[in-house]
Amino acid sequence: MTYRAGVVGAAGFAGIELVRLLSRHPKFDLAAATSDALAGTPIAKAYPAFTGVTDLAFSTHEDTDFAAFDVVFLAVPHKAAMGLAPALIEAGVTVIDLSADFRLKDPAVYEQWYAPHTATDLLAQAAFGLPELTGDELAAAAARRAAGEAVLVGCAGCYPTATSLAAAPAIRAGLVDAAAPVVADAISGVTGAGKKATERTHYCFANENLEAYGVGTHRHTPEIEQILGLEGRLVFTPHLAPLNRGLLSTVTLPPAPGVKAPTTEELVEIYRDFYAESPLVSVMDAGVQPRTASVAGTVRAQVGVAAHPTGMIVATGAIDNLGKGAAGQAVQCANIVFGMPETTGLEEIADPV
Amino acid sequence: MTYRAGVVGAAGFAGIELVRLLSRHPKFDLAAATSDALAGTPIAKAYPAFTGVTDLAFSTHEDTDFAAFDVVFLAVPHKAAMGLAPALIEAGVTVIDLSADFRLKDPAVYEQWYAPHTATDLLAQAAFGLPELTGDELAAAAARRAAGEAVLVGCAGCYPTATSLAAAPAIRAGLVDAAAPVVADAISGVTGAGKKATERTHYCFANENLEAYGVGTHRHTPEIEQILGLEGRLVFTPHLAPLNRGLLSTVTLPPAPGVKAPTTEELVEIYRDFYAESPLVSVMDAGVQPRTASVAGTVRAQVGVAAHPTGMIVATGAIDNLGKGAAGQAVQCANIVFGMPETTGLEEIADPV
Amino acid sequence: MTYRAGVVGAAGFAGIELVRLLSRHPKFDLAAATSDALAGTPIAKAYPAFTGVTDLAFSTHEDTDFAAFDVVFLAVPHKAAMGLAPALIEAGVTVIDLSADFRLKDPAVYEQWYAPHTATDLLAQAAFGLPELTGDELAAAAARRAAGEAVLVGCAGCYPTATSLAAAPAIRAGLVDAAAPVVADAISGVTGAGKKATERTHYCFANENLEAYGVGTHRHTPEIEQILGLEGRLVFTPHLAPLNRGLLSTVTLPPAPGVKAPTTEELVEIYRDFYAESPLVSVMDAGVQPRTASVAGTVRAQVGVAAHPTGMIVATGAIDNLGKGAAGQAVQCANIVFGMPETTGLEEIADPV
Amino acid sequence: MTYRAGVVGAAGFAGIELVRLLSRHPKFDLAAATSDALAGTPIAKAYPAFTGVTDLAFSTHEDTDFAAFDVVFLAVPHKAAMGLAPALIEAGVTVIDLSADFRLKDPAVYEQWYAPHTATDLLAQAAFGLPELTGDELAAAAARRAAGEAVLVGCAGCYPTATSLAAAPAIRAGLVDAAAPVVADAISGVTGAGKKATERTHYCFANENLEAYGVGTHRHTPEIEQILGLEGRLVFTPHLAPLNRGLLSTVTLPPAPGVKAPTTEELVEIYRDFYAESPLVSVMDAGVQPRTASVAGTVRAQVGVAAHPTGMIVATGAIDNLGKGAAGQAVQCANIVFGMPETTGLEEIADPV
Structure with missing residues (x-):
């Protein structure tokens, strides 16, 4: 069994690293990579590392039917994520957010550093995604997801x-x-x-x-x-x-x-x-x-x-x-939330030189 | 079914890249990585990219029973490879050589640029390893290996x-x-x-x-x-x-x-x-x-x-x-010689940034 | 005796290198560095290497009275230089142009690669600035300048x-x-x-x-x-x-x-x-x-x-x-045209490491 | 009037930067650059930045008559400098040391971090070379040198x-x-x-x-x-x-x-x-x-x-x-000790890009 996955904001650096990781993930099927700026452009044209690897093109957020997805990774700027997450959760889609929008537990602190928070309900139930330190939160989210709930993870910066x-x-x-x-x-x-x-x-x-x-x-x-x-x-x-x-x-x-x-x-x-x-x-x-x-x-x-x-x-x-600091950690969190070993699809070894 | 694989000269740059690739290869089991200079040293100590990945240490060539191997990759300097290959082939081990020793078909040309060739018999039967251009040679080698013969590939530089x-x-x-x-x-x-x-x-x-x-x-x-x-x-x-x-x-x-x-x-x-x-x-x-x-x-x-x-x-x-120019191509050649899809274990995508 | 020098287009990479070289030149006094985009900005703010070195700010081209200058270096884009040079020459100012506008002797060739040439008279009298190969042209320009004429050098790319x-x-x-x-x-x-x-x-x-x-x-x-x-x-x-x-x-x-x-x-x-x-x-x-x-x-x-x-x-x-390929060579040409040793102010030695 | 200057240990990175700075200094004449390892080798062969700049070759320390020098810069390893400095001072040569040997006022601290100090008399009279913070020490050294004494500066790391x-x-x-x-x-x-x-x-x-x-x-x-x-x-x-x-x-x-x-x-x-x-x-x-x-x-x-x-x-x-952290600061200290403006020969501007 595999899960249908999408990346929103896929043309940025964290987004495209998600595309790379999900392209080879055994359980998440990358079905959409959105970028309003580059919609219609083949990923391989914008990022030639994908030449010969994928024919997928960037799509717009609007044209993508996210309701049919199991999980969506948000790699959009701060403040944009809290605008997108509610509808996805509403539609039953688990959201792994890489922005700052669901990291700070206290909306007042968020407001002090960013802007007034517009999705405080979701914020209250978001798990903080830094698995080695917040394993309990992620385990609880995994249990909720296993019970049929769409869950939200705000990944650490x-x-x-x-x-x-x-x-x-x-x-x-x-x-x-x-x-x-x-x-x-x-x-x-x-x-x-x-x-x-x-x-x-x-x-x-x-x-x-x-x-x-x-x-x-x-x-x-x-x-x-x-x-x-x-x-x-x-x-x-x-x-x-x-x-x-x-x-x-x-x-x-x-x-x-x-x-x-x-x-x-x-x-x-x-x-x-x-x-x-x-x-x-x-x-x-x-x-x-x-x-x-x-x-x-x-x-x-x-x-x-x-x-x-x-x-x-x-x-x-x-x-x-971009790895443990962004896209890799997001996939690690997703693995946990979907009940897989946390290293699934993340076994890469750094170039020794 | 998997194959027992070894890397000789594993502490050099091509050698350690072979170690990296074989560490995650689904069909080749990396069973030995030799380096006379670093024998006894954990690979992860010499190349910290392997920290948390493998406990394997470098071994000496002498102490490794290569007769029990299916394939050995030679990542040793020019002139050393032609000294090592005959005994391995003799022992029924397929050899993938990354040095220049089995690339030049004409021993006189080899002598002109390197030294007198000391394994001209093997040279005559070596396949040249640049799969996109020498597919026939490699296919022939694969057929011979399938028939039980140890074969030798001299990979392109x-x-x-x-x-x-x-x-x-x-x-x-x-x-x-x-x-x-x-x-x-x-x-x-x-x-x-x-x-x-x-x-x-x-x-x-x-x-x-x-x-x-x-x-x-x-x-x-x-x-x-x-x-x-x-x-x-x-x-x-x-x-x-x-x-x-x-x-x-x-x-x-x-x-x-x-x-x-x-x-x-x-x-x-x-x-x-x-x-x-x-x-x-x-x-x-x-x-x-x-x-x-x-x-x-x-x-x-x-x-x-x-x-x-x-x-x-x-x-x-x-x-x-080090990839298509050395270790990656060597694994590609080994894949072919062992009858696997040439991309087996080589699906990595470059960092897009 | 020193000469009053200006750099037009001083905020680009060749322009700012001219500023650096002229800041320490014993005979050329840098009196103006123009940049329409950065006019009013201290050079040291845009390029902090000049912190503590100069208080000069970028000025606009219009506000600079170039008629009072002995020499102006044009570090503007191709096509812009041929628009600026005629008025300067007219005003008796020697022009050292770093763009392509006065390099190609044949206006038809210029037109083929760039655009129709709008200052073909000047083009005909421009010296080509690559001193080791066009010493004669530059010597002739120096003689004309010594005789009171404003001259034009089109420096090599x-x-x-x-x-x-x-x-x-x-x-x-x-x-x-x-x-x-x-x-x-x-x-x-x-x-x-x-x-x-x-x-x-x-x-x-x-x-x-x-x-x-x-x-x-x-x-x-x-x-x-x-x-x-x-x-x-x-x-x-x-x-x-x-x-x-x-x-x-x-x-x-x-x-x-x-x-x-x-x-x-x-x-x-x-x-x-x-x-x-x-x-x-x-x-x-x-x-x-x-x-x-x-x-x-x-x-x-x-x-x-x-x-x-x-x-x-x-x-x-x-x-x-940026040195011999642009600003340094321009100063070398100016040195020659003004009758100085060609290395004047250009004695720097590269960092040995 | 100029001063005869030498660099001991000129083939190292700080030493060769001293060679670069002294090659263009208006008051210090670089008369010797020693390197026992490279003695006889033209500087330009070891460091091709000097090609076309100088014909000077490295000499041995022994073959150089330092008694005829006004100032010697020591760019040798820690512990070597305290072996060389006494004879130079004895011979009336001012010494600018770039090693750690004359930086720590307390020989016990030196011994704790390096080795027993073998020139504690000199250590007691050394000026600490970080002009912006130890101007008094350097002014005193300058006064002593003006009075005919050879002085010693231990430059900051x-x-x-x-x-x-x-x-x-x-x-x-x-x-x-x-x-x-x-x-x-x-x-x-x-x-x-x-x-x-x-x-x-x-x-x-x-x-x-x-x-x-x-x-x-x-x-x-x-x-x-x-x-x-x-x-x-x-x-x-x-x-x-x-x-x-x-x-x-x-x-x-x-x-x-x-x-x-x-x-x-x-x-x-x-x-x-x-x-x-x-x-x-x-x-x-x-x-x-x-x-x-x-x-x-x-x-x-x-x-x-x-x-x-x-x-x-x-x-x-x-x-x-290598500049303010080593060779440049050493020349700055030497300038002060010889009664010149501290920036003499040090007017370079960093590459703006």
């Missing part, structure tokens, strides 16, 4: 995914000061800036350059704070570096007062226990750091952790921002 | 593959002057220079640089001449550019005298007919050029062709030098 | 510069067949595609990719043919590679019938004699190939030449497409 | 330079908690890893990758702590990114208790006052972040600063690790 995978085991083990600030400095490849051709994404400006951006203002801040319970304590600074895919988050965590500081080896052990049931997250040996190249093109994550001489814990998380 | 895929349809259609010189200018990514850390492969020297090399002396010259029947007429100049994977060959072909020059559209038609049965080669629309990024990480190839105002034919071929 | 520097010594020495086709395959960095943010210049599409473009249709074709006397015989194929600055042209030249083929060492000697008076062009030792990284950021050029076993001559030219 | 330029103005203004930890996450280009060809510097491993390294163990930690007065409070994590030149340090500074938190605009003002006399450091406008590309190839630095909603101060410093 790229920075929140890498940062939370790095920090959560230490925080949940009670090793981190619950009052002190946490610093997360993260670096992203340029696919994170999206498909739009701008000065920022011009090859000649992005190449051979490093820069911070969105200092103190990046919208992933409340999401990370929500996942990790860091309300008002997160100093998150994203950076741009010259590569296509890859996101590395380095998190410096203050030690919980009165708790004996673990060694690096003990931290690795704690982290490995934490991720023992998570096939897509690898905790590196003590002294070994994650490499984004080792997870590029995949949904895998690598996490490193070290005890710093100051007593701080330095944890690092490496993902592909 | 990276530059010969891209260059020949671009030029062969025009040449075989009689459109090319059989006496005039043919110019092939090709550009390769740095994985083509191999794993050894040298000044040439140092990031800071390769990055932001373009250069030609091996002008008039590159060892792939006789191989291209052999495939295309260009003895003494090929001017082949390779170049190095700053990227990991990708090889583009631009071939300028003089028109056959007295033959009406086809238009670009007619050329595209001729090329598409030529590759009609080749699922891994795509011929681009008239006016569209191949992109190496669109085949990176895969065994696919893209070919473009244009009628030049001067009457010359300009054909371009894009491959991943 | 990037591909023509690299290709001609590589090919001219062999051709002018009579070593090249005057009837056979010449193949020039050239590779450019992405600054060659200009400042406009497009899909083509998007980091994620240009990075890790190689492709040919403009096969048989690139507008630099007639210019190269004009310089080298190759009318209708040039097969020129440009390629794009992932780097900012750098252009390498590999030219394959058929030997003149009846002429004894020189060895590589003899060719190097011939080339070195040819460039003996050209301080900015270096001919590499036999067996050594030019590297674009070694001239990046400068107006220097490196040329390599080799005798190919087939009898062909393979010559390579490496430049910075 | 690359990470300490960028990190300290970013953090010092806030710390010295009393805005930072003197007891809380400071987090510095820095990113470097690959030239920072040096000339040695290793797996780490192999193009194919460094390209398209991000990783942290030396977590909790990097030797620049005590140097940053010394400059900023952060003993035992610095959490410094360096990262490697795929570019040649560029280093960005992002420093998160806890606010001093009881001090009214300045706005970003106020911080910018404080920083601009701090660097008012420093022509090579630019403080970016509020909301604008430094770009390493904008200082690449130069000795300039860009600094950004922002007030974070949490009350923390986030400061960023961008330099070229």
Whole structure:
């Protein structure tokens, strides 16, 4: 048995990565990939990696009969997703949303960072899609879906995914000061800036350059704070570096007062226990750091952790921002919600070089 | 039914790509990956892309009982392969060789470019592995293997593959002057220079640089001449550019005298007919050029062709030098020799961005 | 004594490189940098490399009193330059044009590739700006300028510069067949595609990719043919590679019938004699190939030449497409026209790494 | 009047950048460039950027009569410099050392991170070379040199330079908690890893990758702590990114208790006052972040600063690790010590693209 799947907003970077993953998925049949801007254009013409792979063309959202679908992935901009999701859910279609619209549990926080939320009912029932940390929410959604209900998953963003995978085991083990600030400095490849051709994404400006951006203002801040319970304590600074895919988050965590500081080896052990049931997250040996190249093109994550001489814990998380940070994680969530092993169709291994 | 497969020289770039491809192949079971230099080292330690994927460690060639294998891929340097192949064939193991040792039909030519050939008997029976152009040889080898014989395939090199895929349809259609010189200018990514850390492969020297090399002396010259029947007429100049994977060959072909020059559209038609049965080669629309990024990480190839105002034919071929140019093509050849669809285990789609 | 200089179209890539070079030139005082789109914007805001270097802002063309200038560099698009030049010359201002408008001697050829020429009088008196090959034209212009006349230089394009520097010594020495086709395959960095943010210049599409473009249709074709006397015989194929600055042209030249083929060492000697008076062009030792990284950021050029076993001559030219291929060469031409040593203000050495 | 200058260890990346800068310096005459490994090799052969620029060859240290020099730059590894400096000082030669050997004021700290110090007398009199922060030490050294004494400067390292330029103005203004930890996450280009060809510097491993390294163990930690007065409070994590030149340090500074938190605009003002006399450091406008590309190839630095909603101060410093982070800063220090304007010979502007 297979499921009929569609991608809305398929011409963007996360959307087209969904198309790639679903093109080879054994259980999800990609039946529609919409893009209002490119409707009618063969996917292979817009993205020549699909030459000889598929004859599918982009369609419009309007012309697609989504009621006949089992699952729809929304890879549309923030604010657009909350406009589309209600009708789909209404029609009995499970929705996996990659935007920010269903990530923040508190509509007031959403409004503060984005706009007034227009689908708060749905928001209340959305599962947060970061399987290694929100397995319970996704399991509950899977149970509801198995019972015939259309469910909604709001998938975690790229920075929140890498940062939370790095920090959560230490925080949940009670090793981190619950009052002190946490610093997360993260670096992203340029696919994170999206498909739009701008000065920022011009090859000649992005190449051979490093820069911070969105200092103190990046919208992933409340999401990370929500996942990790860091309300008002997160100093998150994203950076741009010259590569296509890859996101590395380095998190410096203050030690919980009165708790004996673990060694690096003990931290690795704690982290490995934490991720023992998570096939897509690898905790590196003590002294070994994650490499984004080792997870590029995949949904895998690598996490490193070290005890710093100051007593701080330095944890690092490496993902592909389009893979575990977007499309790959969305498929992982869909797998779970549809009762499949979470790695179904996601077994790719990164190019070793 | 699956086949027991081994990779000899698995720690090099072509070798480790074989490990990657065979790790997920449905019919070949990767049972050994040898590297005398790294014997005992877990593959995932040397190449962290395999972290969480495999626990296999590199073994020595000596300690591996290859007689129990169905197929062995040789990813060793030129001259080493002809030392290893005879014993394997003798032991009934089919050998897929990625080196130059069994590519050149004439031992005298091999000696001129490399060294005296020490396994000329095997050379005489080796099939040349470039499936789209040597299907007959590979079909014959498959028949022999099906009859219980161990067979040997000498896979085409990276530059010969891209260059020949671009030029062969025009040449075989009689459109090319059989006496005039043919110019092939090709550009390769740095994985083509191999794993050894040298000044040439140092990031800071390769990055932001373009250069030609091996002008008039590159060892792939006789191989291209052999495939295309260009003895003494090929001017082949390779170049190095700053990227990991990708090889583009631009071939300028003089028109056959007295033959009406086809238009670009007619050329595209001729090329598409030529590759009609080749699922891994795509011929681009008239006016569209191949992109190496669109085949990176895969065994696919893209070919473009244009009628030049001067009457010359300009054909371009894009491959991943480690994919269609090495490991991917080796697996493709093995698939054929073992009677499977040639794309088995090779369905990957390049990252669209 | 210094000269008052202006740059028109200063916000483009060639224009801003002119601003950089003129900012430190000992004899040309940069007094205006125009950009209608960015008028009023400080240069340092648009191009932060100028932070702390200059307070100059872009001005509009209209608001700039060019009559008070000694020299104006036109870094505007093709077709715009021939609209601006006449008034400047009329006003007694020497014009160094970086566009194609005053390169092609024959207005009919210009019309065929661009548009009807609207300043054919000026075209007839324009000097062609590629000093190593057109020293006479530039010397004559310098003499006219010294006599009080405003003169016009149409500077060579990037591909023509690299290709001609590589090919001219062999051709002018009579070593090249005057009837056979010449193949020039050239590779450019992405600054060659200009400042406009497009899909083509998007980091994620240009990075890790190689492709040919403009096969048989690139507008630099007639210019190269004009310089080298190759009318209708040039097969020129440009390629794009992932780097900012750098252009390498590999030219394959058929030997003149009846002429004894020189060895590589003899060719190097011939080339070195040819460039003996050209301080900015270096001919590499036999067996050594030019590297674009070694001239990046400068107006220097490196040329390599080799005798190919087939009898062909393979010559390579490496430049910075914005340096010797555009702004640097324009300043070199201006230096000559104003009677200075051609290297004045152009002594930069490329980053060795 | 000019000064006779030599570079010891000239074949490494910092050494060859010194050669580049001194080749065009108006007051320092580069008279010797030593490299025991490459002695006798023309510089232009090892680093082809010098083709056509200089005929100088590398010499051995032994064969060079340094007593006849005014200044020698030591670009040798840590521990080697303290072996060479005493004899040079003894001979009356001023020494500008780029290694770590004369940076740490306390020999015990040096011993803890490197080895027992063998020239503690010299260490006591060495000036610390980071002109914007240690102007007094350098002025004193200049006075001593003017009085006929040979002086020694231990130049700051690359990470300490960028990190300290970013953090010092806030710390010295009393805005930072003197007891809380400071987090510095820095990113470097690959030239920072040096000339040695290793797996780490192999193009194919460094390209398209991000990783942290030396977590909790990097030797620049005590140097940053010394400059900023952060003993035992610095959490410094360096990262490697795929570019040649560029280093960005992002420093998160806890606010001093009881001090009214300045706005970003106020911080910018404080920083601009701090660097008012420093022509090579630019403080970016509020909301604008430094770009390493904008200082690449130069000795300039860009600094950004922002007030974070949490009350923390986030400061960023961008330099070229070989420029302001090594060779450029060494020449800047030498300029000061020899009584010249600090920017002498260092006026280069980064490539705007």
